[in-house]
Amino acid sequence: MTFGHWHREAYEALSAATLAMGQLAANTAADINTAVTARCAIFAQLARATELLVGGRPTPETPDRARASAILARRGQALTKFYVGLRAAAIVDRQFPSTAGIVRTEPARSLRRAADAIGVIGDILASHVPPGRGPRTPEGLAIRAGGGVQSGLADLARLTARTVMVDIALPRWLEHAPGSLAEIYRPVAVTAKWTAGSRLSTVARDLIAAGRGQSPLSDLNVARSPLNPAPGVSTVDDAIAALAAARTWMWHNPAQLTGEHLQFGTQVGLAVHMLTSGGDPMMVGGWRQAAIAAAELRATPPVGPARDAAAELAEALRWLRSRPAVRRGGRGELRHQQISRLDAELPFMAATLHKGLTAALQRRELFVRAESSLRRQAGSLVFRTTERWRPAAKDDDVVQDLTQALLQQHEVDRDGSQPVAAAQAFPHPPRPTSSMHRVSSSPTPEMTPRPERPRSR
Numbered sequence: 001m002t003f004g005h006w007h008r009e010a011y012e013a014l015s016a017a018t019l020a021m022g023q024l025a026a027n028t029a030a031d032i033n034t035a036v037t038a039r040c041a042i043f044a045q046l047a048r049a050t051e052l053l054v055g056g057r058p059t060p061e062t063p064d065r066a067r068a069s070a071i072l073a074r075r076g077q078a079l080t081k082f083y084v085g086l087r088a089a090a091i092v093d094r095q096f097p098s099t100a101g102i103v104r105t106e107p108a109r110s111l112r113r114a115a116d117a118i119g120v121i122g123d124i125l126a127s128h129v130p131p132g133r134g135p136r137t138p139e140g141l142a143i144r145a146g147g148g149v150q151s152g153l154a155d156l157a158r159l160t161a162r163t164v165m166v167d168i169a170l171p172r173w174l175e176h177a178p179g180s181l182a183e184i185y186r187p188v189a190v191t192a193k194w195t196a197g198s199r200l201s202t203v204a205r206d207l208i209a210a211g212r213g214q215s216p217l218s219d220l221n222v223a224r225s226p227l228n229p230a231p232g233v234s235t236v237d238d239a240i241a242a243l244a245a246a247r248t249w250m251w252h253n254p255a256q257l258t259g260e261h262l263q264f265g266t267q268v269g270l271a272v273h274m275l276t277s278g279g280d281p282m283m284v285g286g287w288r289q290a291a292i293a294a295a296e297l298r299a300t301p302p303v304g305p306a307r308d309a310a311a312e313l314a315e316a317l318r319w320l321r322s323r324p325a326v327r328r329g330g331r332g333e334l335r336h337q338q339i340s341r342l343d344a345e346l347p348f349m350a351a352t353l354h355k356g357l358t359a360a361l362q363r364r365e366l367f368v369r370a371e372s373s374l375r376r377q378a379g380s381l382v383f384r385t386t387e388r389w390r391p392a393a394k395d396d397d398v399v400q401d402l403t404q405a406l407l408q409q410h411e412v413d414r415d416g417s418q419p420v421a422a423a424q425a426f427p428h429p430p431r432p433t434s435s436m437h438r439v440s441s442s443p444t445p446e447m448t449p450r451p452e453r454p455r456s457r
Helices: 003-021 029-054 065-072 078-090 106-128 138-144 149-175 186-197 200-211 236-252 259-276 285-295 305-321 332-363 397-406
Strands: 367-369 373-376 383-386 389-391
Touching (some): 003 106, 029 106, 029 149, 029 186, 065 186, 078 149, 078 186, 106 138, 106 149, 138 332, 149 186, 149 200, 236 259, 259 285, 259 305, 259 332, 259 397
Antiparallel strands (some): 367 389, 373 383
């Protein structure tokens, strides 16, 4: 399940909770306790997801509600105000113990469901950008480069605005609690009234507006490991899952990449571009060059998990090759949008293959054709050409062609050892605007394409 799936799950649950609070009364202490603890957990999980997206706390302090109100009244600094508002909304002046019993009311069930869904969103982000550590995946590198950050914050802001609607309805819902429960949970009602009357919803709307038109995080997921045998691919979702599984494994195990991974990976890129370009061969130059170059390399066959990763790529490639080219307009528009989702995987794939190519060259496990020799068997008048292979070197034409093709969209270090902004998630990721407080990162210029070299054979 993806970031987008759990976002929809949380949004629908919050909408159901808001509606139910106006229709159903709180019946038991278990119902009320579950609802109020889930409500606090939602704001805490939204703050956690914000930290993961931007690479740390936008502000080190966790102010009380009075101080938070002053910060929310400032001009600019939308991210700081958003984070402070979330943290303040999660603070309740009394701790409530967990209560045994079955939760019967719909508001409590829906709020618990929303808290769990937002927690999963945070877990997905943490698998790519763990707190206090560097990015673990190409997607993580892309997020730290700014890719998808604004749209991700906009998604969190939408959930925040919906949770504020819950807080608007919550005090009245608690007033109808039986016995002394309304008095017991009065601190929650006080916090909810503060949140409803604060400028948090206004800040959320500003972030939603800033995220419109930006590259989304909806397909972000924790990729599974390659399976044996490789599952069949019959839909776009299956293809994305197969590519993500193979690519994530290859990213973590570049020393085990072989020629098969390079060949299947580049052919997948070529197949996706052929589909999305309507079959026009003039639109697929980079991936075509990479596929041609990779086909000229040889290596020992993969074994174990490396073989499973290659099989996942091969199955995705088989399905892609069975698809007709997508034409825009009419009934083909929806299918074009579906196939185009695979484009988001290609920058990651290019960076992963480049990382594996570099490791394979260092291990001298890739081979290129050497000069052939003519041999004649004794007693024969026929000469035979003997094919010879030698370890590939980084200055070989075929290796340079493959490297240049894989790095067309990425920047590289001076020594060419590894991508700097490897796999920027959405091929040109947006940067947070100046109105948002963000973690500083040194900008990197676009790579200047190298001129064509004469090929010597």
